[in-house]
Amino acid sequence: MRLLTAGESHGPGVLAVIDGVPAGLAVSPAEIDADLRRRQLGYGRGARQKIERDAVRITGGVRQGRTTGAPIALQIENRDAVNWERVMSVEPVAEAPDAVTRLRPGHADLAGALKFGHEDVRDVIERASARETAARVAAGAVAKALLRVVGTDVLSETKSIGDVSSVPTFDRDAIEASEVRSSDAERSRAMVAAIAAAREAGDTLGGVVALRASGVVAGLGSFAEWDRRLDGRIAQALMSIQSAKGVQFADAFVASRERGSAVHDPIAVRDGAGRSFEVATELAASRAASRTVRTSCWRWRSSRSRR
Amino acid sequence: MRLLTAGESHGPGVLAVIDGVPAGLAVSPAEIDADLRRRQLGYGRGARQKIERDAVRITGGVRQGRTTGAPIALQIENRDAVNWERVMSVEPVAEAPDAVTRLRPGHADLAGALKFGHEDVRDVIERASARETAARVAAGAVAKALLRVVGTDVLSETKSIGDVSSVPTFDRDAIEASEVRSSDAERSRAMVAAIAAAREAGDTLGGVVALRASGVVAGLGSFAEWDRRLDGRIAQALMSIQSAKGVQFADAFVASRERGSAVHDPIAVRDGAGRSFEVATELAASRAASRTVRTSCWRWRSSRSRR
Amino acid sequence: MRLLTAGESHGPGVLAVIDGVPAGLAVSPAEIDADLRRRQLGYGRGARQKIERDAVRITGGVRQGRTTGAPIALQIENRDAVNWERVMSVEPVAEAPDAVTRLRPGHADLAGALKFGHEDVRDVIERASARETAARVAAGAVAKALLRVVGTDVLSETKSIGDVSSVPTFDRDAIEASEVRSSDAERSRAMVAAIAAAREAGDTLGGVVALRASGVVAGLGSFAEWDRRLDGRIAQALMSIQSAKGVQFADAFVASRERGSAVHDPIAVRDGAGRSFEVATELAASRAASRTVRTSCWRWRSSRSRR
């Protein structure tokens, strides 16, 4: 699967082209719109989110409710593009718009201006913008439709905002009910208050999001080459999100301070047949267990005959 | 530039092929060997490191001391391969070697065995092994030779081992003098002691390494597409190292708890001409400064005429 | 540079996303439209070409007449999409449209139906269609704008249609004036007549197109790896056009019957300085010359000092 996205923040819209989606997959605009709406919700999102109310238009690769094997084209119109026609004009306008020259720290403004020698930083900020993630969310909704077929579910939960943190439970209903996507209602309120306080002070807050993928097909990625490893590919995908500055599996940075016996996931036999197994990732319980496992270890007995 | 590596831990050797290195770059085996030696040093490395004493043999792409533009082939012999000839035989041996069936937690053993249906886990562990990083280190030495030409320097320093941490100073001599690559001599001794204690207990320790790239050419990566972003590509490369489980830029996970005004690198004008600038990354000083910068911000005035 | 295209023949339109175009390149819709119009002209094109009158809409990557470095999005509306709304509906319609079950020889219909198990071959033919080349022509117009900056010109001329052939002269005005893109006015008329006769008989004709790239920057492609060779990449690009079934450099298949001395391009020194040279591709003259060149050969004397 390959993905290219295009479009600027204040241009006519953003779009995604996904090549390599197999034919016969059920995909509907409503399903994609639901994810676009989740992207726009959330306490503290700018007023613009209300203007946008994104809706996808599928202009390729889906017919009569199913993918055809052709590249899938997803388009999301920018609702306020009409107000930006002169500034964003494809063709030169008589009276050139004022150049943006203010560089924001923590953004790609400076790097982009240097890369291409732009005098008007708008040529960078229109693309190096969180708006681009709308196209990724739409593409992600198609990916999730594919994952659903193989039984994989991906869920995210806010772990902390500023100095307010909670322990993710991955209770989907509770998460969806929270303005800040935390399953802990009390902490949700504290997070909302922290955001309000930071905004009041003309400042911003960081945060940590936890992701859980369950029902993952064994054997994704590969140990063969560095660039096929699943953890590396996940790290790239997450770090490529504009505001992401760190990626860890489990509590890697905290775990780095502990001994190996305390942090490795145990490998356990699920039944006596010797061919079912599980990797426990629930940390509290598994860490205790893991010590035993590490000494006894698990023996691999596949009944599959050699091909 | 493309990189493929091959070779098993106990096979005849590991190798790397690098395509896309420009011609005319000075590359010498001695320079690569120096990095291979640095990989093998370090307190607590297995006894095997003494056996190995890796040395590269360049079998393609370099002639009379310079690259030719052809793919560069780097080969590192496994010194003890002779003891593994029967087990690692390319052709089937009469008396098949015993299968490895013990799965190590924290390794690719289980995932690899499931991916390919291996009954002998040796088919996984021989490749999903830290030995493969020798090929990467050799390739990295060539990459560093290229970076040197454009004035970029990359340096790493150990930030913590177990619960012993130190503040990186990136003092190259001090780092190279330390058995654990920390510039702090006292902390180095404490780290060595921590490793010795863990080993005594039949256990292992984690750690954190800090990397600094200086003199980086502005404009690497791109804001255009998700998979061209420099931070995403760095994250993938680092996470693909076998034991890496987390990557962060600066102290991202700690910084996520602070306000934006406290953590963004300021963008500062270096002189009055309005075209020289710097991004301060020295944290103590810059964070204070950054607040000012954030309010006044920096205005982009390129004297470059439109192309 | 990467290119993805999307969109079906009777859907809302086709589009192209081009990633990797440098910033600052002058690009205008009018320039792209001129190439789209050239695609639609030509004697014997279906009646549909009159309906279409393609026009590009640039929805990303170009602002105030210049590229910004962001991905370029090119959209071409299908003018008759309104007549196909039920058949091409993204969402399932109550009364499912009739399935197409007729497989055309010489098309991807069968292969596509087998690949994805389609029962309605429309799921293949809508994408495996010459309509898709409209997106490629638009993308090609951007590529030509880039080539123009480096002084490269690409021109094509019809060499034969059916059994009527002419010798390409690459006289641009004469080619553009011909309904069949041959610079020979008399042969153009004969080609038109051949097309009319075949059409009358309910049949089709093949043909050969010659391409000439002049002012090509030396050093494109590479001898380093098989997939970087320029001739291989050109061959893929040309063969990927739906009706293309053969690619040759110069008259390769005819030349294969001659001796090497008769067919190799000579390498000639253009002046006495020893550093200017030319590769003659004008065949009649050069072939005679090449024999001399082949025996005396040309000696490479670069005055460039070793880097």
Add this chain to the structure above:
Amino acid sequence: MRLLTAGESHGPGVLAVIDGVPAGLAVSPAEIDADLRRRQLGYGRGARQKIERDAVRITGGVRQGRTTGAPIALQIENRDAVNWERVMSVEPVAEAPDAVTRLRPGHADLAGALKFGHEDVRDVIERASARETAARVAAGAVAKALLRVVGTDVLSETKSIGDVSSVPTFDRDAIEASEVRSSDAERSRAMVAAIAAAREAGDTLGGVVALRASGVVAGLGSFAEWDRRLDGRIAQALMSIQSAKGVQFADAFVASRERGSAVHDPIAVRDGAGRSFEVATELAASRAASRTVRTSCWRWRSSRSRR
């Protein structure tokens, strides 16, 4: 599957790394050597072929007769490398070897020297050499082992050398018995005589090779994007061979002069069940048949239920 090759004509050897070969595939050095031997046979090959007698050494990815899923490393030693140690030395030698300055027409010498600014053309010719195909042949032998598992067979036969041509019959035994890989014994002798005469005159000959792939799995490649089309990818692979200058499917250049009804492969139902079919590629018989097929066409009735 990814392939990189490395190594120079007179260096220590050439090698190939193949990533992405599934585990469990039977691969043996003897099988690869058989293909390397076939590459070296053939009337008119240089004397060097006798020196070489290539043999592969597998140094990664194969264990106990089967692939493991790790990258496969194939190494072929250059038998006469010892005579070239000074000229090909990786490290600079005291007395620099004479530079090659003679540029051969029809080779990459000029393009390569210009690309990298080489003064010694040996830096190009050592890699832009037919010797590199030894690595590709070895990699191809592994690919053929994989194809065999899915029932695909690839066979080539010489169609013409100079002005001597024969009609390919794809009789494998007859082809293998011929010094020039033509199944026609009499034409083989004429081809040998033509080569001898050209060599006598200090000249060379071109030729045409026909390839047949049978038992091809339906659905390789895709109609979705230009760079996934099977014909384009085959064209690139073939054109990337150093001396290849043309690629056609069937007799495309001749066929371009005929009407469509005469050249398209018919699509025929093989039995009454309506789900078995064939694409006839045997030209003499099929072309007659194709006219009928084209009018009646074939209707696609898959009994597969919609997924």
